[in-house]
Amino acid sequence: MKAYQVVGVLVTLVQLGSILGFGLSLHAMAGVVMGTISGGEIGLEMNFEEPGSPGTMELNLSPNNPGLLETTASFEITILDDLGVPLDTDYESVVLEPGDSQDVSLWLEISAADVMRIVDGMETSVEVTINLRTFYDLVGITNTIRLEVTEAI
C-alpha cells in the first residue's frame, strides 16, 4: 500500500467518525431536550406567603435521554434583582445514560427583605439555564431563558 493510500484511508476514517459523532451528538441532545419537554413534567412553583416572611421558588424537571450517547445535563435557576444581582441560585447536574431518566428539583429561597422589595415593585427576573454536554463532553448546547418575574408568575 502506498503512502497516499494510507492517508486516503485515514481521511475516510476521520470523515466517517465526524459524521457519526455529529449525528449521534445531535440525536442525543435533541432527544434530551424533547424528552425533558414532552416526556417529563416541568413545574415552576412560587410561594410568597404574607409580606415579612421569606419566599420560595421550586423548579421540578424530569429529563430523560432517549439518545445513544451518555449526556450530562446541568440545570441552574437564579433569581435576580433589578440590577441583575443574584438573590439566590440553585444548581444540579445529572449524568443521563442512554434510556435513563432522573428527577431534578431546584429550590430557591428569597429572604423576607427581598420579598418586600419584590412586593414594592422591584423589577425581578428569573434565569433558567439548561446545559447539555455529550460525546465525551466535547459537544454541547446551553440554553438560557430569562423571564421577568411578573411574567413568570
Add this chain to the structure above:
Amino acid sequence: MSRRSSAVLSALITLVIFVGLPLYAPSQIPEEYFEMFSETGVDLNAFTYQIAAIGLIASVLTLVKGFASKASYIYLLAALSSNAMMLYFNLFTFSVGDLANLGQVTVTTEIPGGVNTMLLDMRLFVQLAFLTVGLQVIYTVLEFINARKEEAKAGMEASTPPS
C-alpha cells in the same frame, strides 16, 4: 465508469445537493420561519446563497479534476482548491455564516416576557474539519507526486528502444 463520467456524475450530484436544494428549499419554508430566523440575526437568504455559491465552485472543481491529468499542475491546483472549499463549507456551516465563531454560535431571541439565549458548541467538528482537510492536502500532494513519478516512468519506458 471512466474518470470523466464519474466526475460529471459527481459534479451533478454536488450541483443538485448544494445548489439546487438550498435555492429551492426556502420557497417551501413558511414566511413566519423566515421572520423567526431573522430575529435571531441569521440571514437565511444570504446563508443559502453562500451555500449555493460554494456548491457551484465545488462542482466546477470536480469537473476540472475529472478532466485534467492527475500529474498536471491544474489537477493539483483544483484538488487543493477543492480541499480549501471543503474547509470553508464546514466552517461556514458550523458557524452559521459567521466564520469568526469557529463553531461556537450564540443565538439570542426575544420571547414573550423575556429573552432566550442559545449557545451551540460545535468546536469539535470544526477541529475535525481542519484535521480532515490537513490530511486531504497531504493526500493530494502525495497522490500528485506519485502520478508524476508514474508518468515519468511511463515516458522513460516509451522512449527506451526495445533491445
